[in-house]
Amino acid sequence: MPSLFESPHIPFELSSSRRTGGRARPTDTRLDLQRVRRGVYIPTSDWAAMGHDERYRAFIHATLACSPTTPTLSHYSAAAMRRLPIVGGWPETVHTVVSERGGGRSSGVYTRHRTSHPPEVDVIDGVRCTSLERTIVDVARTGSRASALSMADHAVRLGHTTTDRLLEEDRRLGTGRGSHQSRALLAIVAPDAANGGESFVRLLLHDAGFVAPTLQHRIDDSDGLVGYVDFAWLDAGIVLEFDGFRKYATLEYTGGSPEDVVWREKRREDRLRAVGLRVVRATWDDLTGPAPRLLDLVSRAGAPRRRLGGNEGAR
Structure with a gap:
């Protein structure tokens, strides 16, 4: 064969x-x-x-x-080739970019995006892909906001790009469909977000009008380091921990059995409470639905809100 x-x-x-x-x-x-x-x-x-x-x-x-041609991957497909994280699932088509005057229509296998701004191209694993900045901005303009923020946080955290370079690419593409959304997202990029779940949490909090928390904040007690909490509103004495389940299931995090991790997490939470902090825990299940439970959890804990907050929702 x-x-x-x-x-x-x-x-x-x-x-x-x-x-x-x-x-x-x-x-x-x-x-x-x-x-x-x-x-x-x-x-x-x-x-x-x-x-x-x-x-x-x-x-x-x-x-x-x-394919009889060599298309340039864009959007989610370029993001996948670049090993950028996604919140949710990948699409069932291959995304490519074509000029406004050329290229065919989208089909059952391809989603083709027309553009009047030819992208810079990199070759990854033998495949032509839009530049890192163009890929992220394209997703920010037309795709999932949560995924776009996760991708931007990830790329900036690893030093593969900067927020300024992302904003420059966004300006280069000009105004048009999705430009307002991309500018708003790029304005809240935070390289301290540790993973896609934490980016999603930040987006939900931002859209609901909460004050931006401090990320990965170090907490000490009389015995030394307690740990780095995912989110902290220090003036309000509140910390939010996002549990993505992965740390309970892999040796990378456990160093032993899942039961050992649960015990260590409980001990860590006891120490956080002992220094006067209210601890809120959230999982992926708390981030979904039209009224994510996360927002109720942090609201009841007393997390502060901005005087003027958006309520755009996160996808």
Whole structure:
């Protein structure tokens, strides 16, 4: 059975009828193949070993391998290739950018974005992608606000770009669809946000009109370091901890069993309360829905609000 291509080390296999509709299974009748997209398969064991992000990148590579052209990835697809975080799920299409005068329409596999501002292009894993700044600004203008803020926080935190460079790219694209949204988001980028969940929490708090908390603040007691809390309103004596569950399930965080982590977290919370702090805990479940429970939790704890606050909601 022919292989589609050598790079990027993904063992794709081609349906014998891909060029005539791709409805058939590969000519090899083995049952240990997983369909990545129409006409393209991968060994089931390799697919099972992939995470959520890797599977979307595999879908991108499989789609481009079937393309007679070499499009430039943009928006979510460029973000995935750049290993930027997302809040929620990846799309079911490959996003590309085309000039206003050229390029085809979006199809079942591709979402094509027309632009009058040609992007700078980088090649990542053999694939043409919009620049980092353009990718983030594009998502900020037309995509999920929570994902865009998470991507911006992440890229700035790692030193891959700066808020000024993101704002400069946003200005270069001019006014138009989504420009107000992108400017508002880029104004609250915070490199101290540790992960996408914390970026989402900040966006919810901002939209609900709460005073911006201090991030990753160090707390000490008479015995020394208690830890770094995710969010703190120190004047109000309130800290907010976001539990994304990952630390309870992986050895990277546990250094032992999940039970050990739970015990250490309880001990840490006791020490925080002992120095006079009110501790609020939130999980992913508290961030969803039309009225996220997070907002009620921090409001009842007494978190301060801005005199004038937006209420745009986070997606």
